Amino acid sequence: MNSIPMPTDETALEELLSRPGDGVGEALADLGGDIVLLGAGGKIGPSMATMARRALDSVGSSARVIAVSRFSDPAAAEQLEQVGVQVHRADLAVSESYPELPEAAGVFYLAAMKFGTSAAEHQTWWSNAAIPVLVADRYRGVPTMVYSTGNVYPLTPVVRGGSVETDDPAPVGEYAQSALARERLFTNAAHRWGTPTLVYRLNYACELRYGVVADIAATMAAGEAVDVTMPAVNVAWQGDISSWALQSIGAADVPPTILNATGPETVSVRRIATLLGEEMGVEPIFSGEEAADALLSDAGLCHEMFGYPSIGLRQLVRWVGRWVADGGRQLGKATKFQQREGKF
Template identity: 70%
Template sequence: MTTDVIPRIPASAPGDEAALDELLSRPLPGVGEALAATGGDVVLLGAGGKIGPTMARMARRALDGVGSSAKVIAVSRFSDAAVADGLREAGIEVQAADLADPGAYRALPDAAALFFLAAMKFGTTGAEHRTWWSNAAMPALVADRYRGVPSVVYSTGNVYPLTPLSHGGSVETDPPAPLGEYAQSCLARERIFTHAAHTWDTPATLFRLNYACELRYGVVADIAVRIAAGEPVDVTMPAVNVAWQGDVAAWALRSVELAGVPPHVLNATGPETVSVRRLATWLAEDMGTEVTFVGTESDDALLNDSAECHERYGYPTVPLRRLVRWVAEWVSGGGRQLGKATKFQQRQGNF
């Protein structure tokens, strides 16, 4: 059994969070086959965050779709018990663990495929010691525990420098030039898994993302919330790349098939370089209100060229303009936000 049909994407925004989570986790073609080919259980470390629940649900649904009984095991501290309960209801095995504790690793489940999502970004400034422990020390513990296991390691486009708007964004072969301690620690994570690949023959994919968006979180939601509150939108960071989180989850799950030694680097985002001013203008139109701006557009931005990802896995199933319209509808209707701003406006790497 295969999953060759791309799910139909509705014209209107999901009406509630249950419908939103269902839509986000609909498997795209190839996900089930890629996971089943690993030959065993799928483990997601740091699965309680923004994208982990989407990936876990999609993995379970995709494996079911190809007739695989492999387990999907979500590991996290699960500070929000409702997240853990929701995953259990979706047929996912849940294991609570604090990955910051070196003593936790002995009890972690074995895996045929590993997805490592745990990281620290927000609150980095003033807590640099915790940032480096989360983004550099923990990866060393994970890499040691899962020697030889094909691994998809979430990273970030922040490892790249700001690039001129005319450049088209950084590609995978561009040398990293991380700005600020968050981005530097993320590059350390990549280097640690690269060492594991060469030392323990651990195949890996380094999944450089910016930015995943859904209706409760992401750059588009950040801008919409400011507009709804009557606050000006800062355009100093003049442009961004964004993609629907459901597509990002599918690309990440499929990218286990790219894992290699040395690691395969894959950029992940939408195809457009979209101006922040235009995003805000669209949102204001769709929300039936006005928008004001502050700052002056710079001539460079943090941009990510994902041409390889789109060649392999296709363009996003939710077009940018529809995503914007959905966010406007959700925010105007009082839909819940996760309260985790992306801080995409930062140009000095301070998060």
């Protein structure tokens, strides 16, 4: 049985989210130099940068971990510096920033725009398709892990078990289309400049303050109906997602390696709500009718490479239910997993 206790406050939660899994330190040390995380000021960047620092320390490596972002929140930058991560303030949307970006033995590209895209498509395409050109040019030949999304896949029949890496993309909506453009541009750079690249297609990362499970729990806590039109999802603990992502750079190649990242289960939205209700003492209310297809990914290759999640689905759901029932803070960034038309 998993003996990891539930985090009871945000300090303990951040410690667990940044706790490196087996093999992370060795994978980063094998790069032979400093690592740079671009767009490290978002939801996952701070804990992922902290994990990288802890992992390198665990294997006795003095390689620097450098987090690059505008860092509009000074507290986030200060917290990173306190754990030994070097902070480099830069706006990746501005081409003049690039000559000053630090040298690297490995690059992790986390920058993206998803939410608000339906009202600002021009910004979406600049963020997801123009910035990658600038990044790929700056870091020619440097092993690069590129965060992407399972949204590049089409909706697939639930009975099929999810898209695999060799399936043809068929993105729905401008966010997903621009995400595929990001992949294609980094792929071009890989071929043009011999840049080893790994494309990391994620859906969905969850922690206690954010993610599909937290979205459903918050809906239930507010007494609102859970929409089951998107009938099923894949989810995984954010700490495992970061741990796999950091290790995955060792599989970067030309042409790029594609890797799905999510949990092993295809779980119904109705089941998640039912399990949450048991923990929260709330009877779920449902709306809509389950469709026959959903946005699903098969991450079997990822699990074969790096193992199964350290925090299982039932444990994650229990933790989120208890956190929300106890009034724990939410990040206020809904995943909009229910969206079937690609409008975010």
